[in-house]
Amino acid sequence: MLQIKNLNVHYGVIHALKDVNLTVNKGEIVTLIGANGAGKTTTLRTISGLNKATSGDIILEGTNITNLLAHQRVEMKVSQVPEGRRIFPEMSVLENLELGAFLRKDKNEIKKDIDHVYDLFPILGKRKKQTAGTLSGGEQQMLAMGRALMSRPKILLLDEPSMGLAPLLVREIFEIIKNINSTGTTILLVEQNARMALSIAHRAYVIETGSIVLSGTGEELSKSDEIQKAYLGGE
Amino acid sequence: MEQFLQQMVNGISLGSIYALIALGYTMVYGIIKLINFAHGDVYMIGAYVGFAVTTYANLGFFPALIISMASCAVLGIVVERIAYKPLRNSSRIAVLITAIGVSLLLEYVMMFFVGAEVRSYPKLLSDKAINLGNIVINMQQVYIVVTSVVLMIILQFIVNKTKIGKSMRAVSADKDAAQLMGIKVDKTISFTFAIGSALAGAGGVLVGIYYNSIDPLMGVMPGLKAFVAAVFGGIGSIPGAMIGGLSIGVMETLVSGYGNSMYRDAAVFAFLIIILILKPSGLLGKNTKEKV
Secondary structure, eight states: OEEEEEEEEEETTEEEEEEEEEEEOTTOEEEEEOOTTSSHHHHHHHHHTSSOOSEEEEEETTEEOTTSOHHHHHHTTEEEEOTTOOOOTTSBHHHHHHHHTTTOOOHHHHHHHHHHHHHHSHHHHHTTTSBGGGSOHHHHHHHHHHHHHTTOOSEEEEEOTTTTOOHHHHHHHHHHHHHHHHTTOEEEEEESOHHHHHHHOSEEEEEETTEEEEEEEHHHHHHOHHHHHHHSOOO | OHHHHHHHHHHHHHHHHHHHHHHHHHHHHHHHOOOOTTHHHHHHHHHHHHHHHHHTSOOOHHHHHHHHHHHHHHHHHHHIIIIIGGGTTSOHHHHHHHHHHHHHHHHHHHHHHHOSSOEEOOOOSOOOEEEETTEEEEHHHHHHHHHHHHHHHHHHHHHHHSHHHHHHHHHHHOHHHHHHTTOOHHHHHHHHHHHHHHHHHHHHHHHHHHHOEEOTTTTHHHHHHHHHHHHHHOTTOHHHHHHHHHHHHHHHHHHHHHSOGGGHHHHHHHHHHHHHHHOTTOSSOOOOOOOO
């Protein structure tokens, strides 16, 4: 579904991504784990077109999207839940969801999808008229995910959905991610919470200072000594 | 009391013009965080377009208003494309200085073509006076207020109910997130400049009619005052700009009415200093806290 080939990204003189190669197959949950500043967010931003690649290719279902603008990639059904949720705080929950469907014109289907989001996150249904900025962190995360789903993505990019949430809520969010995946949406998940991410991922990549250093199935990586030591707090 | 009400009437008509100009400041600031100092000059060009089509083509008030608004919309888009867009990722001070440059450019290019002399507007609207007790309301004042209110209602409708309005709000709130929704940021910014400049153009025609005189530097002072109005209302806030514009207009006429009209400009800018000290975010300014 998504192939990233020899991707390089620079911020000025800083070489943020170095020859990153990564593949996400249709129907998979793939996770990219790593420490703060390793390049996880940069990878997702570059896939979405918010950052420019210096070299390399991003291929979505056989089409090279490396040079497309951000909104064109949304048209190609790539959707991202950005780091820090980035909901529109002064708009209502409903308006946020409607913006998620900005490029769609099928009004009736949009309505159905809004109801579907309310099924997935019942709390959002209860608060649909409420200003999004007044939601709790967990609710905002749900709204950001719901909003991303409104474009009916083929691939959903999730940037640290667990950030700043209570452990119980993290578990809930990850259940929902599994749920979304089971209905056919491919997922690329970026996480610092390696344990949770590996527990739901089919495959995983480890990124360190801009380079992929390890990859394997979720299970393999959770058992690997290196990962245990560096990311899972094992001895 | 009568004098007070009379000054209020004058203040509201002047203030609604300030409000029209302040809206452009606040919308552009909201979307690209730029104080567009060339905005007052767009208003001046709007006044000249209105002058040209009424004097040479003998058109009436409404066609003049619409042609002036359309020309200013185009001018706004062109200025943004040529002067500001290439600096989208530069420091804010670079863009601000560019805006001052664009302002001077528009003023003196205009002066080159039309001369520096003051020109008088043709009489487009009846200046019949209506007497309400001892208060005199000029028909022109009624037209000015009604035109401004109608334009502001249309603006509110566009911003709150249409798709492009939604994208404007989204881009002002968070450019990256807006892009992730599939919103075309460049197109949205162009549109914002178009609307803001069109409102300034309307303000230019109204002022031409009201004061009956225009010159290439006429945009400087109202531009600055509209900027004060936008800051007072809370820059970035559309209702704030409306309230701010009316307040500044009323304040100015009260100062001229009761004090000395020589002090009215000083009063407006002293007021700016007071706002910046006491409530820098303005009346309705955004002060949202982030929630984690």
